[in-house]
Amino acid sequence: MLYFGKQIIEISFALWHLPESLPRGLRGTTFSKMSASITGLLKPWTPRVFLVRWSRYNPYYLEPEPRKEVYHIPETELTPEQKEERELKSVRPIKAATNSVTSSVFNDPVLSKFVNMMMKDGDKIIAKGIITQTLENMKRKQVEKYHKAPEGKKAEIECNPYAIFHQALENCKPVIGLASIQKGGKFYQVPIPLTDNRRRFLAMKWMITECRDNKHRRTLMYEKLSQELLAAFSKEGNVVKRKHELHKMAESNRAYAHYRWW
Amino acid sequence: MELETRPETFSIFRTQENDPACQSEQHLGQYYTVPPSHFHTVFPHGLPPRYQQQVKTFNEGCVMVRQPALELISHLKRADYSKPTLRYLLYGVKGSGKTMSLCHTVHYCSTQGWLVLHIPDAHLWVKNCKELLPSSYHASRFDQPIQASNWLRNFRTTNEHFLSKIKLRQRYVWTKRESTEEGRPLGELVDMGVSRVKSSSDVVGAVLKELRLQAGGTEGGFRLAVAVDGVNGLWGRTTLKKEDKSPVAPEELTLVHNLRKMINNDWCGGAVIATLSQTGSLYAPSSAYLPQELLGEEGFDSMDPFVPVPVSLYSEKEFESCYLYYLDRHWLQHSHSQTEEGKKEMIFLSNRNPSVLERLCAFL
Numbered sequence: 001m002l003y004f005g006k007q008i009i010e011i012s013f014a015l016w017h018l019p020e021s022l023p024r025g026l027r028g029t030t031f032s033k034m035s036a037s038i039t040g041l042l043k044p045w046t047p048r049v050f051l052v053r054w055s056r057y058n059p060y061y062l063e064p065e066p067r068k069e070v071y072h073i074p075e076t077e078l079t080p081e082q083k084e085e086r087e088l089k090s091v092r093p094i095k096a097a098t099n100s101v102t103s104s105v106f107n108d109p110v111l112s113k114f115v116n117m118m119m120k121d122g123d124k125i126i127a128k129g130i131i132t133q134t135l136e137n138m139k140r141k142q143v144e145k146y147h148k149a150p151e152g153k154k155a156e157i158e159c160n161p162y163a164i165f166h167q168a169l170e171n172c173k174p175v176i177g178l179a180s181i182q183k184g185g186k187f188y189q190v191p192i193p194l195t196d197n198r199r200r201f202l203a204m205k206w207m208i209t210e211c212r213d214n215k216h217r218r219t220l221m222y223e224k225l226s227q228e229l230l231a232a233f234s235k236e237g238n239v240v241k242r243k244h245e246l247h248k249m250a251e252s253n254r255a256y257a258h259y260r261w262w
Numbered sequence: 263m264e265l266e267t268r269p270e271t272f273s274i275f276r277t278q279e280n281d282p283a284c285q286s287e288q289h290l291g292q293y294y295t296v297p298p299s300h301f302h303t304v305f306p307h308g309l310p311p312r313y314q315q316q317v318k319t320f321n322e323g324c325v326m327v328r329q330p331a332l333e334l335i336s337h338l339k340r341a342d343y344s345k346p347t348l349r350y351l352l353y354g355v356k357g358s359g360k361t362m363s364l365c366h367t368v369h370y371c372s373t374q375g376w377l378v379l380h381i382p383d384a385h386l387w388v389k390n391c392k393e394l395l396p397s398s399y400h401a402s403r404f405d406q407p408i409q410a411s412n413w414l415r416n417f418r419t420t421n422e423h424f425l426s427k428i429k430l431r432q433r434y435v436w437t438k439r440e441s442t443e444e445g446r447p448l449g450e451l452v453d454m455g456v457s458r459v460k461s462s463s464d465v466v467g468a469v470l471k472e473l474r475l476q477a478g479g480t481e482g483g484f485r486l487a488v489a490v491d492g493v494n495g496l497w498g499r500t501t502l503k504k505e506d507k508s509p510v511a512p513e514e515l516t517l518v519h520n521l522r523k524m525i526n527n528d529w530c531g532g533a534v535i536a537t538l539s540q541t542g543s544l545y546a547p548s549s550a551y552l553p554q555e556l557l558g559e560e561g562f563d564s565m566d567p568f569v570p571v572p573v574s575l576y577s578e579k580e581f582e583s584c585y586l587y588y589l590d591r592h593w594l595q596h597s598h599s600q601t602e603e604g605k606k607e608m609i610f611l612s613n614r615n616p617s618v619l620e621r622l623c624a625f626l
Contacts (some may be wrong), residue, residue: 105598105607106626132625139624141321143592147321160595161625 057095064097117204133222135161168232172203172239176250181259190259191250206239268323275583282370291579293324304372307382307416310361320591330573331366348526349534354573355551357617360537371487379488385495385542387517398569399464403516410462414455427447434468436461467520486532492539497561576614588623592624596626
């Protein structure tokens with residue numbers, strides 16, 4: 001059973017009692033004026049209009065579990081921790097899952113992150129469409145090459161678009177980054193280590209900006225993106241060039257490395 | 263583009279029987295290869311665009327043998343061609359394989375030596391026309407030179423060998439100085455239509471009339487197959503406008519007028535095979551797929567009586583076959599798509615609809 005979540009404001013727990021008069025689907029941004037009487041403040045209350053942007057779930061709520069394998073383990077094979085967890089889940093309320101988590105076997109977190117980064121104005125449908133077209137285009141090019149290649153060369157051609165995507169992203173990730181540190185009135189570009197998340201973010205960001213800026217007016221995004229990903233897979237192209245330039249800058253500035261204090 | 267010929271290997275989803283005439287129920291669900299030599303002559307313009315891309319990628323053109331196509335072929339084999347033409351209508355939900363079944367039948371007709379008149383999409387003639395010339399032959403009608411000349415070019419590619427054999431039975435006068443005499447071969451008429459774009463719509467009308475007259479003839483008789491995709495476009499409304507912004511009715515287009523005469527069953531010696539299509543249709547709701555809904559009153563009355571051939575979604579066997587074919591051609595690349603879980607998910611997401619499955623497998 002596939003599990004797609006929806007964002008709902010669930011504030012129906014005992015201490016956070018929802019008065020019946022509160023209308024649904026609120027997107028208010030201002031608190032209404034509280035009544036002057038003190039008696040109104042003594043009972044558990046919720047403001048009439050609820051801020052959505054900075055709201056968070058009551059910490060009592062538990063995270064949802066979208067993976068199917070967890071639910072298929074039979075009763076007998078559960079470890080004591082898992083049994084305890086299951087009992088806890090049967091009494092505690094659970095947060096609603098967001099739209100991006102699925103129990104599908106084809107779910108890929110790195111690809112979802114890439115889709116989110118490519119998204120403009122919250123239009124995930126268009127971003128996801130572009131990515132699927134890109135994957136299809138890459139696969140088509142590679143499969144065509146595969147079918148036309150002689151027997152000996154067939155094993156070397158990588159046809160899996162997901163493998164190409166992951167490898168291309170790996171090839172674009174910088175190993176070392178630069179930070180602007182102020183010392184003695186001047187700003188120096190100091191080489192610093194990068195966390196994994198930062199490296200992945202930089203690789204994706206460079207890929208997307210490269211495809212948005214350096215393409216011909218008539219080339220479609222998916223076409224340019226597939227060209228760039230295939231080039232990055234074989235370590236050519238503008239994005240790996242940018243990574244190499246960053247590495248060279250860091251190498252040339254290694255004298256300032258001791259300006260880093262963390 | 264060169265299509266490869268492969269050495270014969272045994273597989274459960276392929277059949278070696280590449281001749282549509284010899285295919286039977288035992289080949290249901292299996293893929294047969296259209297021989298590469300036939301491909302460009304038989305199908306210059308009939309195939310769906312995604313299928314054409316697939317043929318280019320896989321380097322071979324494989325068509326699945328399905329129930330509607332086999333039914334049509336068996337009707338064509340047993341029909342009496344001295345009686346007025348039978349009209350067959352393929353209908354089904356969007357993406358269920360109507361155009362592919364039509365192309366399978368067209369391949370059969372072409373291997374049997376019939377003359378095939380394949381109109382790839384009748385909707386292309388009632389919308390998006392840049393040039394609409396008033397017809398010289400009839401005052402109130404409109405000509406579409408680009409569409410007509412394109413179609414004539416493709417017609418010439420499909421039926422090369424017939425063009426020199428069929429002789430005209432009437433003299434056609436195009437302008438004060440140009441005319442085509444009686445007894446000239448049809449090829450000359452078609453060449454004239456392709457080169458003189460202005461009169462190409464009238465040339466199309468003339469070609470259709472000649473073929474209609476000569477199809478059932480005893481001397482040098484050939485069988486004529488009229489294959490029309492998206493036949494519901496011939497009745498209904500168009501999106502074309504005259505210069506005074508009033509809408510053009512389909513009857514006022516020469517091409518549509520002549521094609522409607524072809525679809526009438528007042529001639530003998532052939533068959534009319536048509537497909538309904540909601541995808542390119544104008545002013546039809548997207549959930550409509552039945553003949554009554556898509557043809558409208560006028561269309562249904564003109565097509566009546568016809569033999570309806572329903573095209574359904576893939577059965578389990580056909581789905582298996584399609585899945586194995588994609589695996590064989592290295593099209594399903596995602597590691598999970600090759601597992602049972604992934605296959606179940608694909609069935610769920612596509613509901614066994616052929617085109618939805620194809621689009622799903624494209625990025626998996």
